[in-house]
Amino acid sequence: MDDKLTQFGQDVWWLVLAKVLLVFVFLVLMTLFAIWYERRVVARMQVRPGPNRVGPAGLLQSLADGLKLAFKEDIMPKMADKAVFFIAPVISTTCAFTAFAVIPFGPTVSVFGEKTPIQLTDVPVAVLLVLACSSMGIYGIVLGGWASGSTYPLLGGLRSSAQMISYEVAMGLSIVAVFMTAGTMSTSQIVDAQKDTQTLTLGGFDLTVPGWYAFLLIPSFLIYAIAAVGETNRAPFDLPEAESELVGGFHTEYSSLKFALFFLAEYINMVTVSGLATTLFLGGWRAPWPISLWDGANQGWWPLLWFTIKVLLLLFVFVWLRGTLPRLRYDQFMRFGWKVLIPLSLLWILTLAGIRVVQGSDLTVQARLAVVGGPILVALAIWMFWPDKRKAIEDPGVHGVDAAGRIGGTEGFPVPPLNLEVPVSPRAQRVLGERETVSTSKES
Amino acid sequence: MTTADLLLVALGAVAVGAGVLVVSTRHIVRAGLWLVVNLLAVAGCYLVLAAELVAWVQVLLYVGAVVVLLLFAVMLTRAPIGASDDLDRPRWPGALIGGGAGLGLAALFVSGYRWSRVDLPSPGTATALGEQIFTAWVLPFEVVGVLLLAALIGAIVVSRPDIGSR
Amino acid sequence: MSLSPYIPIVGLFALGAGFALFSVAIAPFVGPRRYNRAKLDAYECGIEPTPQPIGGGRFPVKFYLTAMLFIVFDIEIIFLYPWAVSFEALGVFGFVEMVLFIITVFVAYAYVWRRGGLDWD
Numbered sequence: 098m099d100d101k102l103t104q105f106g107q108d109v110w111w112l113v114l115a116k117v118l119l120v121f122v123f124l125v126l127m128t129l130f131a132i133w134y135e136r137r138v139v140a141r142m143q144v145r146p147g148p149n150r151v152g153p154a155g156l157l158q159s160l161a162d163g164l165k166l167a168f169k170e171d172i173m174p175k176m177a178d179k180a181v182f183f184i185a186p187v188i189s190t191t192c193a194f195t196a197f198a199v200i201p202f203g204p205t206v207s208v209f210g211e212k213t214p215i216q217l218t219d220v221p222v223a224v225l226l227v228l229a230c231s232s233m234g235i236y237g238i239v240l241g242g243w244a245s246g247s248t249y250p251l252l253g254g255l256r257s258s259a260q261m262i263s264y265e266v267a268m269g270l271s272i273v274a275v276f277m278t279a280g281t282m283s284t285s286q287i288v289d290a291q292k293d294t295q296t297l298t299l300g301g302f303d304l305t306v307p308g309w310y311a312f313l314l315i316p317s318f319l320i321y322a323i324a325a326v327g328e329t330n331r332a333p334f335d336l337p338e339a340e341s342e343l344v345g346g347f348h349t350e351y352s353s354l355k356f357a358l359f360f361l362a363e364y365i366n367m368v369t370v371s372g373l374a375t376t377l378f379l380g381g382w383r384a385p386w387p388i389s390l391w392d393g394a395n396q397g398w399w400p401l402l403w404f405t406i407k408v409l410l411l412l413f414v415f416v417w418l419r420g421t422l423p424r425l426r427y428d429q430f431m432r433f434g435w436k437v438l439i440p441l442s443l444l445w446i447l448t449l450a451g452i453r454v455v456q457g458s459d460l461t462v463q464a465r466l467a468v469v470g471g472p473i474l475v476a477l478a479i480w481m482f483w484p485d486k487r488k489a490i491e492d493p494g495v496h497g498v499d500a501a502g503r504i505g506g507t508e509g510f511p512v513p514p515l516n517l518e519v520p521v522s523p524r525a526q527r528v529l530g531e532r533e534t535v536s537t538s539k540e541s
Numbered sequence: 542m543t544t545a546d547l548l549l550v551a552l553g554a555v556a557v558g559a560g561v562l563v564v565s566t567r568h569i570v571r572a573g574l575w576l577v578v579n580l581l582a583v584a585g586c587y588l589v590l591a592a593e594l595v596a597w598v599q600v601l602l603y604v605g606a607v608v609v610l611l612l613f614a615v616m617l618t619r620a621p622i623g624a625s626d627d628l629d630r631p632r633w634p635g636a637l638i639g640g641g642a643g644l645g646l647a648a649l650f651v652s653g654y655r656w657s658r659v660d661l662p663s664p665g666t667a668t669a670l671g672e673q674i675f676t677a678w679v680l681p682f683e684v685v686g687v688l689l690l691a692a693l694i695g696a697i698v699v700s701r702p703d704i705g706s707r
Numbered sequence: 708m709s710l711s712p713y714i715p716i717v718g719l720f721a722l723g724a725g726f727a728l729f730s731v732a733i734a735p736f737v738g739p740r741r742y743n744r745a746k747l748d749a750y751e752c753g754i755e756p757t758p759q760p761i762g763g764g765r766f767p768v769k770f771y772l773t774a775m776l777f778i779v780f781d782i783e784i785i786f787l788y789p790w791a792v793s794f795e796a797l798g799v800f801g802f803v804e805m806v807l808f809i810i811t812v813f814v815a816y817a818y819v820w821r822r823g824g825l826d827w828d
Contacts, residue, residue, distance in 0.1 A: 106711030117718040121726070171734040175747040178622045181570065187727040194723030198716045218715040221666050225597040225788070226716070232605030236577070239612060243570060246622050247749030255616065259770050262609065262777040269784040276791035282667055349750055354734035358727055428827035431773075435825045439780065439816075443809060446787070450794065454802045475810075479817075545710070589710065598785050606781045610774040617771050668796075671789030675801045682786070682804065686811035689779045693815035696775040697824045700768045 102283055105219045109211060116217050124197055127408070128364040132159035134409075135416045142420040163357055171353035176246025185244060186351065186358035189237025193365035196230035199223035200372040201285045203382045203400035215382075215401060216285060223284045224276075227373055228269060231328065235261050237362065242347035253346030256336060256427065263434040264327030264334075270442035271320040274449050275310050275377050288381030307386055311378040316445045318378045320438055322414075325370040327434065329363065332419035336427050371411035372404075379407050444476065548589050556582035567624040573612050580604050591664045772824050776816075783812050 108116070133148065133156055140147025148155035173179060203215030220226065235258045242254015276282055279290035291308040311318040327334040338346040348359045375381060382400035383389065393399065425433070559579035566572050580603045587596035663669060674682055790797070790805055797804075819825060 102712070106709065106714065108715075113715050113718060117715055117722055120719060121722050167730075167734070167737050168739075170738045170740060172746060173735075174749060176622060176749060178568070178570070181574070183731060187724065187731055190727040191720060191724040194726075195716065195720045198719045217719060218712045220593065220712050220716075222594055222597050225594070225601065229597055229600040229605060232601060235605070235609060236574075239609070239616075240570070240574075243612075243616060244622070245749070249750070251616075255613070255770055258609065258613075259773045262606070263773060265605075266777060266780040266784065269781070270787070273784070273787045273791045276788060277794045280792060280795060282788065282792055353738050354730040358730055431827045432825065435776070436820065443813070447806060447809065450802050450805065453794070454799050548710075588713070594789065602778070602781055602785060606774070606778045610771070610778055613770050613774045617768060667789045667792040671793035672796055674786070675790060675793070675797050675804055679804055683807060683811070685782070685786075686808040689782060690811055690815040693775065693779050694818055696772060697819050697822055700772055700775075701822065701824060 102219055102221060102285070104205065104214055105216070105285075108213050112208065112211055112213055115208075116213075120197055120217050121194065124194060124365050124368060125361075127368045128361055129159045129163070130156075131364050131367065131412055132162075132360075134412065135419070138413065138416045139420045142417075166357040167354050169353045171355065172350070174246055174350045177350065178244040178246065181240050181244035182350075183355075185237045185241035186355045186362070187237075188240065189234055189362035190358045190365075192230045192234040192237065193362040193369065196227045196234075196369045197365070197372065199226055199284050200369070200376055201288050201381055202404050203398065204396065206397055214285065215398075219283050219285045222282050224272060224282050224287075224373070224377070227369065228265070228272075231366065231369070232262075232265055234362065234366065237359070238347050241351065241359070245347075245350035247350050250347050250349045253338070253349065257330060257347055260330065260334065260336060260430065260434075261328055263431060264324045264438075267320055267434060267438040267442060268324035268328055270439065270446065271317045271324060272377065273442075273446050274314045274317040277446075277449065277453070278310060278314065284376050284381075288376055288383065291380045292383065307380065309378060309380040314378070314449070316441070318374075320442050320445075321374060321378065323438060324434075325374060326415065326418060327430070329366045329370055329415075331367065331415055333422035333424050334430055335419075335424060336430060367412065367415055368408060371408045371415075374411055375404060375407040379411075545589050549586060552582045552585040552589065555579075556586070569615055569625060570612065573608055573615065576611070577604055577608050580608070591661050593664060594667050594670050769824075769827060772819075776819065776824075779812065779815065783809070 136158070137147040137155065148158040151157040151161045173182065198217045199219055201214070201216040201219070205212055205214045207213075238261070239254045239258040242250040242252075242257070245251070275287060279287045281287060281290070291310060293308050294306065306312045330336075330338070348356055351359060382395075382404040384391075384394035384399070384403045388394045388403070394403075556579050559575045559582060562575040563572050563579060566575060580599065584596045584599040584604070587593075587599060786808065787805070790801060794801065
C-alpha cells in the first residue's frame with residue numbers, strides 16, 4: 098500500500114456509514130437537480146420558461162416526476178425474459194452508484210474529533226475502478242434491450258453497447274497522459290499533483306498557468322470530454338435513443354420504476370464523468386485561481402463547494418451541447434470514434450512520452466533528434482502512403498445530381514429532384530391573373 | 542482462519558457455483574451472466590491475494606470486454622428468450638472425465654500445498670507491475686502485441702469475407 | 708495490503724444495489740394493474756408487432772468486429788496504464804518498447820481500416 102494512501106480505510110464504522118449515505122444522497126440529489134437544471138437551461142436556450150410550477154422555480158419538478166413514475170403500471174412484456182428484464186436496471190444503477198466511490202470531494206477535515214478526508218475511499222488503482230464500473234454498466238443496457246423480447250430495444254441495446262465500447266477506448270487512452278504526468282492512478286494523488294502552478298516557456302515568455310491538466314494536457318482533456326459525451330449516450334451522440342429510428346432505444350419496453358432506474362443511472366453517469374473530469378483535469382476540489390489566493394480556500398469544507406461548482410459547470414456543457422448540436426448519424430459517429438479520436442490519442446500519448454523522455458534524459462543532440470524526428474518521420478510516411486480508397490467514391494455534393502435525380506451516380510441515394518419547379522399556388526395564380534386582366538383592360 | 546482466508550473460501554465457492562451454473566443453465570444468455578459472476582468472483586480472489594491491478598484488469602478486460610464479445614456473438618447468431626433444450630446434451634463420459642480431472646487437480650494441489658505456507662508477495666501495484674513487465678518481461682510483452690495483431694487480422698478475415706481487398 | 712479501503716466501496720455497492728432492487732421489487736405493487744393484451748405486446752409504434760423469429764434474428768457482423776477491436780485496444784490500454792505510471796523509472800528503454808508495441812497493434816488497426824472494417828453504412 099502506498100504511503101500517501103494510508104489515510105484511507107482508517108475511518109471508524111459510523112463515519113464510513115455516514116460517508117456512504119452522504120455520497121448516495123449527493124448522487125440522488127444531483128440527479129434530481131440535473132434533470133431540473135437541464136430542462137430549465139434548454140428551455141432558456143429555446144426562449145421558453147421551462148418547468149416552473151412545482152416548488153420554488155420548479156425545483157421539485159423532477160421529484161414529482163419520479164414519484165409519479167412510481168405510481169405508474171409496471172409492464173412486463175409478454176415476450177420478455179422475466180429475470181433478466183428485472184435485473185438489467187439494477188445492474189445499470191448499481192454500477193453507476195459504485196463508480197462514484199473514489200471521487201475526492203475535499204481535503205482532510207475533522208468530524209466530531211475524527212480526522213478524515215472528504216472522500217469515501219481511495220485505492221492505488223482508483224481510476225480503473227471507475228472505468229470498470231462504467232464498462233459493467235453496458236450489461237444493463239445490452240441485457241435490458243435483449244430481455245425485452247422486442248425488435249427496437251434489441252437494436253437499440255446493441256447499438257448503444259457498440260457505441261459505449263467504442264468511446265470507452267478513446268476515454269481510456271485519453272487518461273494515459275494524466276497517469277504519465279501524475280505518476281499515479283489514485284484519484285486523491287492526481288488531485289494533489291495538480292496543486293502547484295506550472296511555468297511554461299513559450300517563445301521566450303514565461304507563462305504561469307494553473308497546474309490543472311486541462312491546461313497542460315489540452316488534447317487529452319478534449320478527447321476525454323468528447324468520449325465522455327459518447328460514453329454517457331448524451332446528445333449529440335444520443336443515437337441509442339434516436340426516436341425516429343429506434344423509438345426509445347433499449348428502454349422502450351420499460352415503464353414505472355424500472356424506467357426511472359435507467360434514467361437515474363444515465364444522470365448519475367453524467368455526474369460521474371463530470372466528477373472524474375474535474376478530478377483528472379480541473380484540479381479536483383482545489384479552488385480556481387482568483388479564489389485560491391485566499392489561504393482558507395483549500396481547507397475545511399470549502400472545497401466541497403468548488404467541486405460541486407466545477408461539476409455543475411461541466412453539466413452545463415452537457416446541456417449546452419444538447420441544446421445546440423443536432424444528432425449525428427450512426428456511421429459518422431462510429432467513424433469519428435474509431436478513425437479520429439483513437440489515432441489522435443495514440444499519437445498524442447507517443448508525442449508526450451517522446452517529449453518527456455527527451456527532457457528527462459541526458460542524451461546527445463543526435464539521439465534527441467532521433468527520438469523526436471523518428472516518430473514524426475514514421476507518421477509522415479504513413480500519412481503519405483496511406484491508401485486513399487475514398488477517392489473512388491467521390492462525394493459529389495449537391496451539384497452531382499444526375500438525370501435520374503440521384504446523387505453520386507447509380508450507387509448513390511435516390512433523392513427528390515432538386516431542380517423541380519414548384520407549381521405556383523392557386524391563390525397566387527388568381528392574384529396574378531386578376532392583375533393581368535386589370536392591366537390588359539387598361540391597355541385595350 | 543483469518544478474514545482473508547474466509548473471504549477467499551467464500552469467493553472460491555461463488556466462483557465454482559457460478560461456473561457450474563454456466564454449464565448447467567439452459568438459457569444461453571443467462572449462461573453468459575453466470576460467467577460474469579464467476580469472473581467477478583475470481584477478480585475478488587485476486588484482490589484478496591493483494592494483486593490489486595490484476596483484479597481490476599480482470600474486471601475491465603474479462604467482464605467488460607470478453608463477455609460483451611461473447612454476448613454479441615450469441616446475439617449475432619441466435620439468442621432465443623427462454624430455455625433452449627438443445628443446449629442440454631447428457632454426455633456422461635465427457636462429464637465424468639471433466640469432473641474427474643477437475644477434482645483430481647484440486648486434490649493434487651491440496652495434498653501438495655496443504656501444510657506449506659506461502660507469504661504474500663509485495664502488493665501488485667501498478668508501479669511494481671509496470672517495472673516488472675517493462676524490464677524483465679519485455680519479450681513476452683512484445684509477443685502479446687504480435688498476438689493481438691494476429692487476432693485482429695484473423696477476426697476480420699473470418700468475419701468479413703465480403704469486404705475483401707477493395 | 709489491507710483490504711480496508713474496499714469496505715466503503717462494498718458499502719456503496721450494497722446501498723446502490725439495495726435501493727435498485729427495492730425499487731424494482733415494489734414497482735409492481737405500487738402501480739395499478741390493468742390488463743390489456745396490446746399493452747403486453749412488443750411496442751412497435753402501434754403497428755402489429757413483428758418480433759424477430761426465435762433463433763432467426765441475426766445481426767450485422769460489424770458489431771462482433773467492433774467488440775473484437777475493442778478487446779484488442781482494451782488490452783493495449785491495460786498495458787499503457789502501468790507503463791504510464793512507472794514512466795519516469797523506465798526511461799528511454801520503456802519508451803522504445805512501447806513505441807514498438809503500439810506500432811504492432813497499429814498495423815492491425817491499419818489493416819482493419821484498409822479492409823473497410825471501420826466503415827458503417
